[in-house]
Amino acid sequence: MDLMQNFIVNNDCYQYNVKRADSRYVKFQTEGPKGLMLHSVGCAQPSAAVFQKLWNVSGKEVAVHAVIDANHSYIIQCLPWNYRGWHAGGSANNTHIGVEMCESSYIKYSTGGKFTVLDREKAQQHCRTAYNAAVELFAYLCKEYSLSPSTICSHKEGHAKGIASSHGDPEHYWRGLGMSYTMDGFRADVQKALDKLNQPAPAPVPAPVTTPAPAAPASDMITDIHNAPAWAQPALRELLDGGYINGGTDAETDPDDINMTLDTIKSILVAKRYIDAKIAELKK
Ligand SMILES: [Zn+2]
Incomplete structure (x- = not known):
């Protein structure tokens, strides 16, 4: 996993956390996350660095914990994991870490989350790159915070549960590209990756058996x-x-x-x- 920290220190959300602006920030910082929310950015921009730069200013009403590059699969961590983020547009901000996957540049959005695909093969490759990195990151976070993959939801699922604003990501993106990805599949993939992380380290290779030196002849x-x-x-x-x-x-x-x-x-x-x-x- 190619994870780098580049916190969006100029973002108001980051500053609210620094000041522990109210009890919600204190609670998140003290108790840590209770779940993880998967997003996709909803525009044709594959570069994580572009978003980090975009969010690292005052006056933005968005701040996610991490953003995943769709070109190269690296991940930029924008907020400490135990900071309260602004990603869900609902109460999930009080409980969930939010992670955005960048989307392919080979699509073109029209309105209402609809897009046309300019190059299906390349767009799908972008999608797979970000998806696989997300699986790794979510498995890492599950292990780090002792969370079950069942605590993972998408922004879309969060809305259905009443804890997030009305968005369709990332399922709309997967569906629009003709991918077979689903959130159940994502949770299962995270579980598999988590099982690997939790596997006990392989037993050390036993040292070659050495024949003991012949005993010295009995003293005369x-x-x-x-x-x-x-x-x-x-x-x-x-x-x-x-x-x-x-x-x-x-x-x-x-x-x-x-x-x-x-x-x-x-x-x-x-x-x-x-x-x-x-x-x-x-x-x-
Ligand atoms: Zn979202």
């Missing part, structure tokens, strides 16, 4: 002189009896304790032989 620790190889025993006895090795720590008093690996014993015996040989030389 010689604990006691009687466990030492026979060839080492006489020299070890001499060292033990002479007090040169005590078999471990000072606390250990067993005269037979060695507690050395065979490698250590070999090193000690090599050194001992060397020293013995040197002493023998000196004695000559």
Whole structure:
């Protein structure tokens, strides 16, 4: 979803919200939206940026939360989602976020919401672009505000419920282009998109199973002189009896304790032989 914020800060509606002009603004800002209303702009203008600019002035009696571009599917957020907008012309303004879909430039309006289609294929493509972006945006808003897609209505449905002014959007636009879109279909599409958003993140890929390194060979620790190889025993006895090795720590008093690996014993015996040989030389 290509959503950008460009708030219509100069619009009176925006300023009323900043000032929290009356309890309706406070309530919307405190409690957040209770539903979402889908509109289409009702004129042959596909550019969302054009509308943002048009509304970002004082003296306009319209302010929607977002407008969806029909050319490129980007969305301009015009009001913070928890601001009370001016889009429904009725009490839905107190409860609903309002979103406008731009309409194709390949249509030409006459009167009373009637239009002729100049290039059906291109106009339908514009329509699909805005519709798909609207599905994504509404799913996002449902998730964000814990709203069921059943709280979504069109401006036309809002009028039927007595919460919006007498408009036929966006159904008149879909119908006029020969699209198969309906509000029930829209709600179902939003539900599908919402289900995707709510899907738990895929489980992390398990790390490859590594074979543990083979255990180190058991230590060839010689604990006691009687466990030492026979060839080492006489020299070890001499060292033990002479007090040169005590078999471990000072606390250990067993005269037979060695507690050395065979490698250590070999090193000690090599050194001992060397020293013995040197002493023998000196004695000559
Ligand atoms: Zn409308």
